Amino acid sequence: MIEIKDLSLTFKNADEDHEALKAVTLDIPEGCIYGFVGSNGAGKSTLLRVISGIYRPDSGSVTIDETEVYDRPQAKENIFFVSDETVQFSRLTVNDLKSFYQSSYPTFDDKVFDDLISKLDLPRKKPLSQFSKGMKRQAIVAAALASRTKYILLDEAFDGLDPAMRRLIRTMIVDDIFDRGATLIVSSHNVTEIGELCDKAMLLHKGEVIFAKDIDDVREGFEKVQIALPEGELDRSAIENAGVEVLSFRNLGRVSTVVAKGEKADITAKLSAISPAVLELVPLTLEEIFIYEMEVHGYANSEE
Ligand SMILES: Nc1ncnc2c1ncn2[C@@H]1O[C@H](COP(=O)(O)OP(=O)(O)OP(=O)(O)O)[C@@H](O)[C@H]1O
Numbered sequence: 001m002i003e004i005k006d007l008s009l010t011f012k013n014a015d016e017d018h019e020a021l022k023a024v025t026l027d028i029p030e031g032c033i034y035g036f037v038g039s040n041g042a043g044k045s046t047l048l049r050v051i052s053g054i055y056r057p058d059s060g061s062v063t064i065d066e067t068e069v070y071d072r073p074q075a076k077e078n079i080f081f082v083s084d085e086t087v088q089f090s091r092l093t094v095n096d097l098k099s100f101y102q103s104s105y106p107t108f109d110d111k112v113f114d115d116l117i118s119k120l121d122l123p124r125k126k127p128l129s130q131f132s133k134g135m136k137r138q139a140i141v142a143a144a145l146a147s148r149t150k151y152i153l154l155d156e157a158f159d160g161l162d163p164a165m166r167r168l169i170r171t172m173i174v175d176d177i178f179d180r181g182a183t184l185i186v187s188s189h190n191v192t193e194i195g196e197l198c199d200k201a202m203l204l205h206k207g208e209v210i211f212a213k214d215i216d217d218v219r220e221g222f223e224k225v226q227i228a229l230p231e232g233e234l235d236r237s238a239i240e241n242a243g244v245e246v247l248s249f250r251n252l253g254r255v256s257t258v259v260a261k262g263e264k265a266d267i268t269a270k271l272s273a274i275s276p277a278v279l280e281l282v283p284l285t286l287e288e289i290f291i292y293e294m295e296v297h298g299y300a301n302s303e304e
Contacts, residue, residue: 002028002051002151002183007060009046020046022207023060028185028200030150033177035194035215036187037290038204044187045084047204048153051185052081064151077105080149082140084156090129094122094139098146105147113146116172133160141169145176150183157186158193170197195286203290205297215286222247222289223267228255228278242270247292259284259292 009021020043028034036044049055051062053069053076062069069075092100094117102108117124120138128136137160144152152173158166174197177184188194194201195215202212211218227234234256236249244267248259255278260267264281271279 001030001065002026002185003061003063003066004028004047004051005061007047007050007057007062009050009055009057020207021050021057024204024207024209025060026202026209026212028183030183031177031181032199033174033184033186033197035198035201036185036204037189037191037194037201038187039206039294041206042204043207044204045155048081048155048185048187052076052079052153054081077107078150079153080105080144080147080151081153082144082155084159090127092128093126094124094128097128097139097143101143101147105149107148109146109148112148113142116142116145119172120168134162134165137161138165138169141173145172148180152177152182152184154184154186157188157197158190166193191287191290192285203293205294208297210293210297218286218289219284221261221263222284222292223260223262223264224282224284224288225258225260225267225271226255226278226280226282227258227271227276229274230277234274234276238274239271242274244270247296257282259288 004024004026007021007024008019011018011020024047036047038044046055050057051064051069053072056070064075064078067075069079098110098113102110117139120142122131122135122139122142128139131139141154144154158169161169173184176182186194186197198215200212200214201218203210227239233251233254236246239246239249239256239258239260244258245261246258247261250257268279268281
């Protein structure tokens with residue numbers, strides 16, 4: 001179990017300081033796949049680095065199985081962090097990578113690594129600098145899975161992978177996580193992918209946790225409705241005057257699409273009171289919910 005309590009971190013720069021994480025509190029249970037989602041610069045990588053013990057928080061704490069990670073090499077043996085940058089390995093070959101991680105992780109399993117590298121069909125003696133971005137990613141993910149750590153942290157999980165490889169890597173990771181009861185944390189901008197892969201998700205914005213929920217509960221409390229009057233067009237204020245909390249309002253011809261916050265029955269009852277000719281609930285994607293939540297917290301959506 002990873003427990004993050006009231007964690008804050010400020011980067012101190014020559015020109016100005018930047019508070020990258022603000023009082024983050026989050027529990028990551030064992031055996032789950034947890035998705036970190038957020039806008040650019042939200043603090044996802046920084047939080048993954050704090051959990052991995054690379055950065056020390058200014059205040060608050062991170063404990064993994066009740067042990068603080070920062071400055072504790074033994075605790076780090078339980079964690080494999082796949083950074084979104086693989087530059088540091090450029091001169092190494094796949095075989096060098098194997099030796100490197102063999103010495104870093106006592107649990108490293110040679111057979112798992114060799115099988116994965118064969119499955120991915122990666123050259124073993126070519127420097128990683130001559131690999132494509134996706135190939136580098138594949139090699140590091142193979143090392144992560146072979147290290148048999150209890151916790152795997154993947155920054156920008158599937159960056160640079162083509163659709164077929166995304167699916168293969170995803171299956172490899174999920175099978176491994178389930179088989180071993182390990183815990184995976186992934187950050188991604190691909191909300192659909194997070195929705196398909198994860199049990200839980202956390203939305204981070206400007207260093208603050210906006211929500212942390214089971215994926216199945218993320219849609220709770222939001223409804224998307226298509227509504228039209230028998231004559232004329234509706235406007236946003238007509239919906240708001242009916243007592244509905246409107247997150248987004250768009251008109252396409254005479255039909256308005258409204259995203260509202262609240263319970264289905266309550267929203268339907270309030271909108272029925274304005275006697276519409278059309279009133280239909282339509283499914284809301286996870287991506288829409290994440291965007292609306294961020295808009296509520298001041299994120300500018302260029303589509304609006
Ligand atoms: N080493 C650093 N020194 C100074 N500021 C930093 C440093 N690393 C990150 N930051 C700043 O902290 C904030 C959070 O960055 P971080 O990389 O954690 O965001 P992110 O959510 O991973 O973003 P992205 O999705 O764009 O990768 C950003 O404003 C970034 O500029």
